[in-house]
Amino acid sequence: MRDFDYIRPATIPDAIAAAAEPGSAYLAGGTNLLDLMKGGITSPERIVDISRLPELNRIERLDDGGLRIGALVRNADLAYDPAFAKSYPAVAEALLSGASAQLRNAATVGGNLLQRTRCSYFYDTASACNRRQPGTGCDALEGENRLHAVLGWSDACIATHPSDFCVPLVALDAVVEIEGKKGRRHVSLEEFHRLPGETPQRENALEPGDLIVAVRLPAEAASFSANARYLKVRERTSYAFAVVSAAAALVVDGGKIRAARLALGGVAAKPWRARSAEAVLLGADASEATFASAADAALADASPSGDNAFKIELARRIVIRALISALSGTPERLPALPASPFSNIPGARHDA
Amino acid sequence: MTKTTIPVHLDINGRDHDLQLEPRVTLLDALRDRLGLTGTKKGCDHGQCGACTVHIDGERVLACLTLAAQVEGRTVTTIEGLAREGEMHPVQAAFLEQDAFQCGYCTPGQIMSAVACIREGHAGSDEEIREYMAGNLCRCGAYPHIVAAVRQAALEAAS
Numbered sequence: 001m002r003d004f005d006y007i008r009p010a011t012i013p014d015a016i017a018a019a020a021e022p023g024s025a026y027l028a029g030g031t032n033l034l035d036l037m038k039g040g041i042t043s044p045e046r047i048v049d050i051s052r053l054p055e056l057n058r059i060e061r062l063d064d065g066g067l068r069i070g071a072l073v074r075n076a077d078l079a080y081d082p083a084f085a086k087s088y089p090a091v092a093e094a095l096l097s098g099a100s101a102q103l104r105n106a107a108t109v110g111g112n113l114l115q116r117t118r119c120s121y122f123y124d125t126a127s128a129c130n131r132r133q134p135g136t137g138c139d140a141l142e143g144e145n146r147l148h149a150v151l152g153w154s155d156a157c158i159a160t161h162p163s164d165f166c167v168p169l170v171a172l173d174a175v176v177e178i179e180g181k182k183g184r185r186h187v188s189l190e191e192f193h194r195l196p197g198e199t200p201q202r203e204n205a206l207e208p209g210d211l212i213v214a215v216r217l218p219a220e221a222a223s224f225s226a227n228a229r230y231l232k233v234r235e236r237t238s239y240a241f242a243v244v245s246a247a248a249a250l251v252v253d254g255g256k257i258r259a260a261r262l263a264l265g266g267v268a269a270k271p272w273r274a275r276s277a278e279a280v281l282l283g284a285d286a287s288e289a290t291f292a293s294a295a296d297a298a299l300a301d302a303s304p305s306g307d308n309a310f311k312i313e314l315a316r317r318i319v320i321r322a323l324i325s326a327l328s329g330t331p332e333r334l335p336a337l338p339a340s341p342f343s344n345i346p347g348a349r350h351d352a
Numbered sequence: 353m354t355k356t357t358i359p360v361h362l363d364i365n366g367r368d369h370d371l372q373l374e375p376r377v378t379l380l381d382a383l384r385d386r387l388g389l390t391g392t393k394k395g396c397d398h399g400q401c402g403a404c405t406v407h408i409d410g411e412r413v414l415a416c417l418t419l420a421a422q423v424e425g426r427t428v429t430t431i432e433g434l435a436r437e438g439e440m441h442p443v444q445a446a447f448l449e450q451d452a453f454q455c456g457y458c459t460p461g462q463i464m465s466a467v468a469c470i471r472e473g474h475a476g477s478d479e480e481i482r483e484y485m486a487g488n489l490c491r492c493g494a495y496p497h498i499v500a501a502v503r504q505a506a507l508e509a510a511s
Binding site: 003027030035038051101102103105238 | 356358374375376378397398399402405411412413414417418419421422465468469472474476477479480482483484486487488
């Protein structure tokens, strides 16, 4: 790892001023950044350690019924917060399906949004990668690409965003609260991450110095608590990134779907909100036939970026499975293997 | 850039240490190379194997993905700090009894992780133990005995 200056600012304005200098990077949990620094994929000259900043590690109920999650709340603390897990069970399940217990004790809400792709060519500094080094090309295009994107990719980059947490969040209309040199602003999570286009190095809406201070969930997000699931297919049972995942949330009344949310993970450079599928679901009968139509709509624009046509059919089936699981109701206990399509063994209670 | 060092105060297993470190030094390297606490193992050094699991303020984390400077003012416990007055920790004893290792390299990380797993309440069934111990890899494949050791220690803790 290249050496760097280490700064531990006492306030948010101090942090933003320090990080606005070129070559700076914020450090919170460090679970992704330090790994990237060891590999020379990123080499900041100045580390701004924000992990001690007060006021960023709170979970607050808002007067309008929404929820504000501080950017430094750790994945484990959020997933095990009883009120949170009860109101947003699919988000808790997604959090617990990601990484390992040790990593979840360090990784933070803000850092999760900013984690980099796990494309092996991005990680290998000897490979061409437009995301890591703009203009060099993309070795994944003709390389080992069976896990790469099937939606929203470009010839410049076919990488995927690895987050589980972001998938139900984007489905539930989460909003990112950002503080920068020009003050505080709100960006919807759906617009926060960018598709690669010709500029895959621009991964999100942040400007130099910008700090994610919180993620907000609107009041409506809790209305899906009785019928919400996250399902994730991995190449091993646990401790692996998603090949494909889906978050499904429904409000069902008299057999009709009154509200529906659907998002996919592991398929694109951003958490993928499937709005066309939601349009199919809304007002329709809550049936497997409807779910199959919704899955077709969700994947209508998908195309293989390489050796990965199987992911389109896999995603279609996971969408149907997630919708069926959501319809059958949020289980009282989180599964012992969170988000696993292969196990229904119960684990801890959502509100334990 | 000149190699600057910063003062870092560490509380490891109840002992205070004042070190002068480059900011890039991880907790893992500080433990092993500066303090001689080689019980915490360096497996992958990339947060994938769990061999470097330690407790910070009582919670399990990976020492390889933590800067030493980040844990200033926090309490660190390593495998060397588990035994009390010459008595093995019950999880250490359970690993011995169940023969929960072969080469032993992953064992300190497994034990640190298991202590936390039981404390967190995630050792209620074999499925749960497997899931919540998934961050600790064992290349020898001693998993069935590791699960048995965690199960035994969890039952003892509950009784």
